[in-house]
Amino acid sequence: MADPVLATRGLSKAFGALQASDAITLDLRAGEIHAVIGPNGAGKSTLIAQICGSLAPDAGRVEFLGRDVTQESMQARAARGLARTFQTSALAMEDTVLQNVLLGALGASGRPWRFFSRASRDAALRDRAEAALEAVGIADLSELRTAELSHGQRRQLEVAVALTMEPKAFVMDEPMAGLGQEGSKRLTGFLDGLRAQAPILLVEHDMDAVFALADRISVLVYGKVIATGSVAEIRRDPLVRDAYLGDDA
Known part of the structure; x- marks a missing residue:
């Protein structure tokens, strides 16, 4: 298997007694959309901030294009081709x-x-x-x-x-936020084609979009990845159903 385009290895971050990231290991491969899902407070925003360079981890590392970029700034990672879109528009x-x-x-x-x-x-x-x-x-x-x-x-x-x-990879923070059903459907179609240009690490609450787009899904709960797998595997995982999906599965 080819080396991942983007990866985290044992990424950890605490704020006082709160363990926001707990030894998170995941990767993004060429040509895929890897979705990260989880309830509010699961640590998704903290994970994105560490991957993109706006927040330094306490332990672990971030690798991009086979290089350890953990100590590099957000601007340096962007210059290497790590493109981020924000939950709140920065236009x-x-x-x-x-x-x-x-x-x-x-x-x-x-x-x-x-x-x-x-x-x-x-x-x-x-x-x-x-x-x-x-x-x-x-x-x-x-x-x-x-x-x-x-x-x-x-x-x-x-x-x-x-x-x-x-860009060599996209990190997208809830791109469907604020969109209605029709808008979400259009953007889903657009992102589906975008993966051909660069793989996408997608953090998203819209489960219809996630299930339509994702090649793999990682489920984050209380700062830990409790499962990673295909849409079918995540849908039938009892731990995931209990922790997050419920009837959406």
């Missing part, structure tokens, strides 16, 4: 769709932000930004103010920004 709402993606392309180029005023006139940067918008299906909205987008379109824009980094 510049008063800027246009294209301007948001140009910011991402500028950051990926390594040039200082003070050159942003020139970015729109840089053919290479503009081509990268427009290609990302085309890839997510919102190229026709490029001149629209971001605040005018629907919630689902903003999710697509966040992915477009991430695509300008030429």
Whole structure:
């Protein structure tokens, strides 16, 4: 079996007496969507923060593309191609769709932000930004103010920004949050195709989306992974049913 693209090995983090991450070991393989599910307070946000570099673990390590990146900053991991989308949108709402993606392309180029005023006139940067918008299906909205987008379109824009980094893996924090049934269905279809560009570690509460998308699922409860397996294996696991899924199984 090929080495994983992204992996945690014995990742642990405590806040006082609360063990938010308890020796978590999981991995993300090329071409797959690996979902992480669990009840509120299970430690999913803490896990994401450690994987992406905004929170240092107490023990264990994070590996990306075969390299130990545990001591690297969030920016360094992003530069290596670890792309994160947030539960709460981090877009510049008063800027246009294209301007948001140009910011991402500028950051990926390594040039200082003070050159942003020139970015729109840089053919290479503009081509990268427009290609990302085309890839997510919102190229026709490029001149629209971001605040005018629907919630689902903003999710697509966040992915477009991430695509300008030429990511090797995505970490997505509840992309379905705030979407209605129809919006969730559309985004599910979009993410299903996105795995061909880069594998996705997906943290999500929408179990319909998880069951439709995931190649594997890890279940996190009180900071521990209690099960990892296929959709079918997780559905019939009695420990998972008791701890989280209940009737959703």
